[in-house]
Every structure is written in C-alpha cells, then in structure tokens.
Amino acid sequence: MQVPRNVGRAGESPLALVRRARRMDRILAETYPDAHCELDFRDPLELLVATILSAQCTDKRVNIVTPTLFAKYRTAEDYAGADRAEVEDIIRSTGFFRAKTNSIVGMAQALCDRYGGEVPGKLKDLVTLPGVGRKTANVVLGNAFGVPGITVDTHFQRLVHRFHWTEETDPVKIEHIVAGLIPKRDWTMMSHRLIWHGRRMCHARTPACGVCPLAALCPSYGIGPVAPVQAAKLVRPGPFS
Numbered sequence: 001m002q003v004p005r006n007v008g009r010a011g012e013s014p015l016a017l018v019r020r021a022r023r024m025d026r027i028l029a030e031t032y033p034d035a036h037c038e039l040d041f042r043d044p045l046e047l048l049v050a051t052i053l054s055a056q057c058t059d060k061r062v063n064i065v066t067p068t069l070f071a072k073y074r075t076a077e078d079y080a081g082a083d084r085a086e087v088e089d090i091i092r093s094t095g096f097f098r099a100k101t102n103s104i105v106g107m108a109q110a111l112c113d114r115y116g117g118e119v120p121g122k123l124k125d126l127v128t129l130p131g132v133g134r135k136t137a138n139v140v141l142g143n144a145f146g147v148p149g150i151t152v153d154t155h156f157q158r159l160v161h162r163f164h165w166t167e168e169t170d171p172v173k174i175e176h177i178v179a180g181l182i183p184k185r186d187w188t189m190m191s192h193r194l195i196w197h198g199r200r201m202c203h204a205r206t207p208a209c210g211v212c213p214l215a216a217l218c219p220s221y222g223i224g225p226v227a228p229v230q231a232a233k234l235v236r237p238g239p240f241s
Contacts, residue, residue, distance in 0.1 A: 017164075018181050021181040022181070022183075023217060025186065025190050025193065028194065028196075029193060030213075031197070031213050032192075032193050032197065035189060035196045036143075036192055037139065037142075037143040038063075039062060039063065039139075040066060041144070043144070044118075044121075044140055045075070045076060046066070047139065047140050048119055048132070048140050049066070049079070049107075050062050050063075050066050051136045051139045052132070053065065053100055054094075055096065057094040057095050062094060065090060065094055068090050069087070069090050072090070076111040076118070077112055077117055080108040080109040080111075082105060084101050084105060087101045087104065087105065088101045100131070102131075103130050106129075106131065110129050119144070123138070123141060126141070135152055135171065138191075142188030142191070143188065148187040148188050149187055149188055150179060150187045150188075150190070150191050151192075151195070152171040152172075153195060154198075155197075155198025156174075156191060156194050157169070157171070157174060159194050159197060159202055160174060160194070162218065162220040162223075163214075163217075163218060163220070165177070178190075200235060201234070203224075203234065203236075206224045206234055207223060208234040209222055209224040209225060209226050209231055210224070211228055211232050211235060212231075
C-alpha cells in the first residue's frame with residue numbers, strides 16, 4: 001500500500017492515516033445509510049447522459065430535465081441521429097447546453113460505431129467516448145454496473161483536503177491516493193457518502209463543524225461554527241442537488 005508521506009495530520013504515519021480514513025468512512029456510513037446516486041436513471045445510457053448533463057449543474061436540475069429527454073431519446077441510435085437544436089432546447093436550463101449536446105450526440109455516435117449502441121462496462125472504454133472523463137466513467141461503472149469506482153467531484157476534493165487525506169489537487173492523483181486508503185469494495189459508496197456530507201454539512205464556505213459526526217477525527221474542525229445550535233442551522237436536508 002503506497003500512501004504519500006506528505007499527507008495526514010501532523011506526525012501521522014501512513015498506517016495511521018489509513019486507519020483514520022477508514023474509521024471516518026464507517027462513521028459516514030452510519031450517518032448516511034441511504035447514500036446513493038442522486039441522478040435519476042433506469043439504465044447505463046440514461047445515467048451516462050445524466051452525468052454529462054450534471055457538469056456545472058445540480059442533480060436536482062438535471063432530474064427536472066431528463067424525463068423529457070429520456071422520453072424522446074431511448075437508445076444510442078436515437079441520440080446519434082437527434083436534431084441538435086431539439087436536444088439543446090430540452091437541456092438548455094442545465095447550462096453549457098451546446099457543448100453538452102455535442103458531447104451527448106458524439107458519445108452516442110461513438111457507442112453506435114464502436115460498441116453496437118451499448119454502453120461499455122470498462123473504464124478504459126468509457127473514457128474514450130466524447131464528453132466522458134474518469135469522473136463520469138466511475139459514476140456509470142459504480143452505479144449502473146456495480147464496478148467499484150471513486151467519483152472525484154468538487155465536494156469530494158474539498159473534503160479529502162479538509163480531512164488531510166491528501167494535498168493533491170489533480171483529480172486523477174486524488175483518486176489513486178484515496179484508492180490506497182479505502183478498500184476497493186467500498187469505493188462507490190464511500191464516494192456517495194463524502195458527496196452527501198459535502199452537500200449537507202461540510203459546506204465550502206461555512207461547514208457545520210459543531211454537529212459534524214467526524215469532528216474528533218477531522219484536522220479542520222473549527223473552520224466553521226462549533227456551537228451546536230449555530231452549526232445545526234447550517235445543515236441542509238436531502239434529497240439534494
């Protein structure tokens with residue numbers, strides 16, 4: 001197990017970091033027993049499209065848009081031959097709608113050309129599709145195929161820095177480091193739990209430190225209000241964006 005020595009709390013050994021990270025994940029599992037992907041989908045293609053749409057957009061907004069989109073386009077062939085103006089009109093409220101339309105149509109054309117119109121179940125294949133990076137691929141693998149994957153979004157990055165799990169800023173390096181801290185079988189659910197915690201309690205500007213279940217293990221405890229009454233007001237209930 002390779003864990004860089006420039007991470008963790010002051011004086012914390014690599015082994016101690018692993019133990020602390022796993023204990024934090026167990027606490028989050030108890031805190032968020034219902035953690036799951038908050039994008040609505042019925043199959044790998046729908047999840048792939050929804051995840052592309054979720055870039056710079058809330059899951060809540062994507063879930064408002066996708067019922068109309070999924071009713072009109074049901075297969076990769078449908079998306080590949082879609083009228084771009086019609087797709088743009090449906091997804092306009094998700095932002096960057098022209099770029100997202102290009103990614104969706106290009107992704108669908110690649111699926112038809114290379115994979116018989118089916119979403120592949122391997123990371124190396126998914127990341128070759130237009131508009132699909134490692135984050136999107138891991139979302140699809142973990143939630144549509146049951147293949148463990150780590151989803152490094154903005155919430156995830158913020159929390160692993162606050163937890164002093166890593167100082168890296170590159171998402172791929174973060175993914176590989178966290179993979180060395182948490183057992184592979186837990187990667188997908190750990191990702192959900194960190195994202196849920198980031199959305200609900202460990203906010204970017206003012207985290208709810210005073211009611212955080214990780215307070216005793218978090219090196220950043222105290223950057224938000226520690227008074228329980230004040231901190232409790234910052235907690236946001238789900239379902240979330």
